[in-house]
Amino acid sequence: MLVGIFPDADALADEAARRVIRTLDAETSPTLGVATGSTPRPLYARLRAAHAAGQFSLEDVPTYALDEYVGLSPAQPQSYRHELLDQLTGPAGTGLREENLHTPHALADDPWREAQRYDALVGGAHVTIQILGIGENGHVGFNEPGGSLASRSHVSALTESTRHANARFFDDDVSAVPELSITQGLSTIALAECLILLATGTAKARAIRELVEGPVSAHWPATALQWHQDLVVLVDEDAASELEFAHDLREQWAAARHRH
Numbered sequence: 001m002l003v004g005i006f007p008d009a010d011a012l013a014d015e016a017a018r019r020v021i022r023t024l025d026a027e028t029s030p031t032l033g034v035a036t037g038s039t040p041r042p043l044y045a046r047l048r049a050a051h052a053a054g055q056f057s058l059e060d061v062p063t064y065a066l067d068e069y070v071g072l073s074p075a076q077p078q079s080y081r082h083e084l085l086d087q088l089t090g091p092a093g094t095g096l097r098e099e100n101l102h103t104p105h106a107l108a109d110d111p112w113r114e115a116q117r118y119d120a121l122v123g124g125a126h127v128t129i130q131i132l133g134i135g136e137n138g139h140v141g142f143n144e145p146g147g148s149l150a151s152r153s154h155v156s157a158l159t160e161s162t163r164h165a166n167a168r169f170f171d172d173d174v175s176a177v178p179e180l181s182i183t184q185g186l187s188t189i190a191l192a193e194c195l196i197l198l199a200t201g202t203a204k205a206r207a208i209r210e211l212v213e214g215p216v217s218a219h220w221p222a223t224a225l226q227w228h229q230d231l232v233v234l235v236d237e238d239a240a241s242e243l244e245f246a247h248d249l250r251e252q253w254a255a256a257r258h259r260h
């Protein structure tokens with residue numbers, strides 16, 4: 001694991017965009033894994049800007065979402081498909097074509113079967129780089145505390161804490177937040193060649209401490225990613241504020257910059 005600590009969310013997004021673009025550029029047939037939530041939005045803005053400048057394109061790059069709310073139509077702004085189409089496609093987007101954006105089907109008659117279908121799709125995709133956020137309770141995708149650390153894609157019940165955290169996207173109405181999601185499992189996520197996890201703000205500080213310095217535990221699902229051989233964690237000073245070994249991590253980062 002490599003941890004980069006940045007003065008603010010803008011500097012973090014600059015570095016994330018640089019890494020995503022460089023990693024995709026290095027592949028002849030790249031594929032991308034994308035996350036939703038507010039944290040990756042500045043990264044997506046930079047990918048759009050790079051596309052506008054003719055330096056980057058997701059045209060012909062199959063792109064896979066991490067998760068989706070069960071029961072939300074893609075027409076609803078809170079649906080992750082809607083959000084990703086908004087962030088990545090269209091004339092001012094990244095070149096991504098709608099048919100190349102793969103998301104779990106939120107309205108599938110049988111969400112459990114749909115989770116299996118999606119797992120097989122992502123498992124066969126050889127994702128080059130997977131962008132990740134993290135929940136305050138350490139969830140990744142919608143892998144909530146207490147789930148299997150070796151899970152494949154599945155239907156997950158959102159915890160009360162996650163539903164409260166995500167209510168801000170639903171006019172602060174917790175009752176409007178869906179109770180179920182389809183999420184890539186932690187093992188499915190770990191199939192990607194590189195993982196890049198972004199976190200900003202003090203609300204994420206405890207989850208980042210557990211991810212970076214804590215024991216691997218189902219209590220903090222993100223800790224399963226400690227087993228991944230190419231995990232880069234990018235945080236701002238606030239999200240890094242509970243790290244005990246920040247000094248050592250900064251030295252490791254400075255040393256690794258010669259290689260990356």
Ligand code: GLP
Pocket residue numbers: 035036037038039040066067132133134135136140141142162166
């Ligand atoms: C949601 C998503 C996660 C995301 C998390 C954090 O629950 N399922 O993929 O990482 O929220 O979101 P935010 O970046 O808005 O804090």
